[in-house]
Amino acid sequence: MIKALITYRLLALLVAVCLLISGCSVNPVTGEQEISWIDEEWERKTGQQFFGVQQQAGGGLYKNDPDLSLYVQSVGQRIVPHSRRSTLPYEFVVLNDSTPNAWALPGGKIAVNRGLLLALTNEAELAAVLAHEIVHADARHSAQSQELGSIISLGQVLASELLSNAGYSHQAIQQGIAYGGLLGQTRYGRSRELEADLYGMKYMSAAGYDPSAAVSLQKTFVALSKDSKSNSFSRLFASHPPSQERVNTNQRTSKNLPRSGELGEQRYHQELLQLQKIQPAFVFSDQAKVAISDKKYRQAIKLADQAIAIAPSESEFYEVKGAAQIKLDRPSEALASLNKAVALNNHYYSPILRRGMLQFDLKAFTLAEKDLLASVKLAPSQIAFLTLADIAQQRDNCPAAKRYYRQALNASQHNRASINQRLSELNQRC
Numbered sequence: 001m002i003k004a005l006i007t008y009r010l011l012a013l014l015v016a017v018c019l020l021i022s023g024c025s026v027n028p029v030t031g032e033q034e035i036s037w038i039d040e041e042w043e044r045k046t047g048q049q050f051f052g053v054q055q056q057a058g059g060g061l062y063k064n065d066p067d068l069s070l071y072v073q074s075v076g077q078r079i080v081p082h083s084r085r086s087t088l089p090y091e092f093v094v095l096n097d098s099t100p101n102a103w104a105l106p107g108g109k110i111a112v113n114r115g116l117l118l119a120l121t122n123e124a125e126l127a128a129v130l131a132h133e134i135v136h137a138d139a140r141h142s143a144q145s146q147e148l149g150s151i152i153s154l155g156q157v158l159a160s161e162l163l164s165n166a167g168y169s170h171q172a173i174q175q176g177i178a179y180g181g182l183l184g185q186t187r188y189g190r191s192r193e194l195e196a197d198l199y200g201m202k203y204m205s206a207a208g209y210d211p212s213a214a215v216s217l218q219k220t221f222v223a224l225s226k227d228s229k230s231n232s233f234s235r236l237f238a239s240h241p242p243s244q245e246r247v248n249t250n251q252r253t254s255k256n257l258p259r260s261g262e263l264g265e266q267r268y269h270q271e272l273l274q275l276q277k278i279q280p281a282f283v284f285s286d287q288a289k290v291a292i293s294d295k296k297y298r299q300a301i302k303l304a305d306q307a308i309a310i311a312p313s314e315s316e317f318y319e320v321k322g323a324a325q326i327k328l329d330r331p332s333e334a335l336a337s338l339n340k341a342v343a344l345n346n347h348y349y350s351p352i353l354r355r356g357m358l359q360f361d362l363k364a365f366t367l368a369e370k371d372l373l374a375s376v377k378l379a380p381s382q383i384a385f386l387t388l389a390d391i392a393q394q395r396d397n398c399p400a401a402k403r404y405y406r407q408a409l410n411a412s413q414h415n416r417a418s419i420n421q422r423l424s425e426l427n428q429r430c
């Protein structure tokens with residue numbers, strides 16, 4: 001009786017809580033009842049708010065092959081009408097990162113890394129990746145994650161960690177992401193992964209793709225996750241862990257779906273030609289970043305030059321070269337490299353921030369300020385705000401210095417004590 005009473009009270013409480021948070025709702029994909037802490041407006045806003053900075057944190061947009069980005073968009077948009085909430089503002093982008101990874105933000109903002117595209121063998125496998133991510137957004141998986149609050153606050157500070165470490169900063173960026181800062185890196189858990197696989201296969205099949213590609217894709221991932229050398233896969237596996245269970249389940253799902261869909265092997269091969277052609281350049285560039293971390297700066301420059309010889313229009317290679325030249329204390333050469341990097345891509349914060357820091361070291365404060373302000377618009381980093389505060393102090397502009405210190409505090413949880421110290425010193429003086 002008492003037990004029944006407690007159960008009843010618990011139920012009543014749950015209902016009350018549900019009403020308060022307007023949270024008891026139906027999973028849009030599965031139709032099951034569940035508690036939801038958010039509404040669609042929140043999803044749209046969150047996706048919109050974080051998509052830009054998460055792209056920056058993920059290497060920026062892959063600009064070298066606009067046709068490839070259009071192709072990925074077209075495959076994504078072919079699946080969208082078959083999702084439950086096809087009116088979500090879906091967007092698909094390709095990021096300039098060698099790690100085979102893909103992620104989704106609430107509200108249907110989906111990113112695929114250049115490195116993942118190279119691991120796939122046909123268009124249906126790409127459709128399987130995108131459909132899986134579409135379900136994560138469609139079924140509000142990340143929005144339901146209990147970790148969400150902390151993920152969002154980490155997301156806010158992520159960009160500020162980007163350049164705070166030594167070495168080639170992309171490593172710092174990668175660490176920042178691995179550490180959980182990326183909103184799209186939500187760990188969904190086993191049941192959400194299976195749900196995304198199941199409905200993803202239904203969506204891709206309805207869009208005219210052969211769902212067996214979801215099986216071959218999962219097999220590839222399982223094989224790669226077993227390969228100790230493929231450390232770069234670890235982030236993909238952290239957010240979407242592959243397993244034999246998923247292979248087997250996908251196999252069963254596939255049998256119950258029409259097999260008339262296409263694989264699109266030829267078309268995929270055709271669309272990937274340019275990326276495949278310049279892929280060796282990215283291998284050199286990734287090796288150059290490792291060389292910088294190992295303090296082998298001359299070797300890094302050689303590797304960057306090899307990358308440039310293959311793909312002279314890729315901004316990243318000049319940035320890597322410039323980073324090594326800074327370490328070798330060759331500022332004028334570094335400036336030339338970074339000028340080239342920014343000229344080729346002024347939508348990615350990293351070369352702009354790097355050039356701003358170099359200009360500051362060269363005491364070219366006006367040029368430094370211009371770059372730093374441009375970089376924080378793309379990704380608000382603590383180091384940029386601190387350097388802007390230094391410039392303001394050089395000019396005896398006390399109010400501006402205080403403002404930048406406050407923005408530096410907002411940008412990251414790091415270095416709070418020393419920044420607060422500087423701020424209170426300024427408050428005493430002016």
Ligand SMILES: [Zn+2]
Pocket residue numbers: 132136188193196239240
């Ligand atoms: Zn997943």
